[in-house]
Amino acid sequence: MFEAIAFYLFAALTIGMFTITVMTSQALYALTAMAAGMIFISAFFFILGADFLGAIQIIVYTGAVMALYAFGMMFFDTTRSVIEKRNNPRFVVVLGALAAVLIVLIVLAPIVTTNLNSQHPIDLNVGNTQAIGMVLFTKYLVPFELAAVMLLVAMIAGIVLAGKKMDKSLTLMADEEIALMQASSHDRTEEEGEH
Amino acid sequence: MDMAFIIETIVKIVVILLVFSALAGLGTYFERKVLAFMQRRLGPMHVGPFGLLQVAADGVKLFTKEDIIPQNVVKPIFKIAPVITAATAFMAAAAIPFWPEFSVFGYKVHPIVADVNIGILYVLGVMAIGLYGPLLGGMASANKFSLISAARSAAVFISYEVISGLSLLAPLMMVGSLSLIDINNYQAGGIGNWIVWSQPVAFILFWIAAFAETGRTPFHLIANDHEIIDGFGTEYSGMRWGLFFIGEYANMFFISFVIAIIFLGGFGDGSIAGAFQLLLKVSFFFFFFLWTRAAWPDVRPDQLMWLCWKVLMPLAVVNVVITGLVMMF
DSSP states (O other): OHHHHHHHHHHHHHHHHHHHHHHOOBHHHHHHHHHHHHHHHHHHHHHTTOHHHHHHHHHHHHHHHHHHHHHHHHHSOTTSBOOOOOSOHHHHHHHHHHHHHHHHHHHHGGGSSSOOOOSSOOOTTSOHHHHHHHHHHHTTHHHHHHHHHHHHHHHHHHHHHHOTTTTOOTTTSOHHHHHHHHHHHHHHHHHHHHO | OOHHHHHHHHHHHHHHHHHHHHHHHHHHHHHHHHHHHHTTOOOSOSSSGGGTTHHHHHHHHHHHSOOOOOTTSOHHHHHHHHHHHHHHHHHHGGGOOOSOOEEETTEEEOSOSOOOTTHHHHHHHHHHHHTHHHHHHHHHSOOHHHHHHHHHHHHHHHHHHHHHHHHHHHHHHHHTOOOHHHHHHHTTTOGGGOHHHHOHHHHHHHHHHHHHHHTOGGGGGGGOHHHHTTGGGTTOOHHHHHHHHHHHHHHHHHHHHHHHHHHSOTTTTSOHHHHHHHHHHHHHHHHHHHHHHHHOOOOOHHHHHHIIIIIIHHHHHHHHHHHHHHHHO
8 A cells, every 4th residue: 555655646746846847947946846856756666676776866866967957057047037939839739749649659559468577576585786786797788888888988078078278277376377378378269260 | 564663663763853853953062162162262151051051042043033035036946945955864864773773671673764775875865965955045045155155065066976985885895785784784793893994095085075975164165154155055044044054963963873884883793882882983973073173274166176086086996996806806
């Protein structure tokens, strides 16, 4: 009984939160509702007995949404509503609803008649964390390694893109040095413009 | 689920809530006294013996003060931000074993609300959500100082999560379990078995990250009084402001418990002496938070980032690799 109550409660909460995320025009509401929705999703993992995945869901998505907040802070005045340009709202609603229905059909149509069996059922003798580790490092080793390599590539690219002038610290420089640096970079961009 | 279990859990939750909200209040008294003695002052003296009732006086003041919501703030977010800090601090306590098992009138009591298998992950994850409080409060406040504070809290959060996670990885590899009770039992053999002797680097790194996660003094940038007024708390008044404080102090106590259990043996073999030793260790770590506040200045934001990414993170990674190599061969 508790499981059913918890499931319907968190299902309603999650759907409500993501609805706010999509519908609101206020950046802060959208971000906060999304963070809350992501955390509510972890409840489903806990209900299913996948404690490890639930905790990881919380940890990963709080960090990820936190980065989104940082972007929000940089690009918007988050205390004001964002004025969106809507040329044809009815068109957008119809297309959006159609896309949602189509996705449900595409995912559910092949499996609607079959009886689902889990490929890796929970083994009560092995802990949750160990079970995930075993599946991850045997059956799904290649996707796991691929994801790791991709993240490494992204990290190196990020460092290279952001790493120019990393050896200089604006805080430690005197004001004249900063002015000199700005002047020289200004000259350089002008020269590049002439070429 | 039987009724006794539900009642027991509810009683445990109420006890933890009451004890730690009282301790959070007393924590402010301890902090003022310790700081005062280190600065050759007397601290609170006039309300009650040794100023002990100052806590009650402050409580009455906070509860009865008008709750001001400024005009241009984003109201729902502004109102919920302090609640997030306080609530997540207490939610994190659910997976912490505060005391070894003991029996009352033949009934066995486990002083932990939920003995989940992934205790430490749960505690760290929920504590991490706690940083949404300063972030949302700062962003919703429509105040430039609050916004700077929110930006800093996002930066500190994203950086120091990495340190606390990576530094814990090495001890967890040795224990082979994420449950705080298993970690405690691994060190039950006495002082020689404490993880701090085999993982001194991880201990220091996690301790430093604990200061960043609770926002205490060397990393007190998110509410640095002399640059950005009170940071995220600038626009708050009354009990909403007080909730931020309850959350911060409760977090200090809980992270002290976590450090003591993971690195310093916890409650040992579960005897009464071990239980009191755990309380002593926790008090030491709490005192250390106050001691650093009296002894050290705040670091600059760029020094904070430099320390995190150029010193602590490589150290943590090297520590994990070396631990792995030692365990394999």
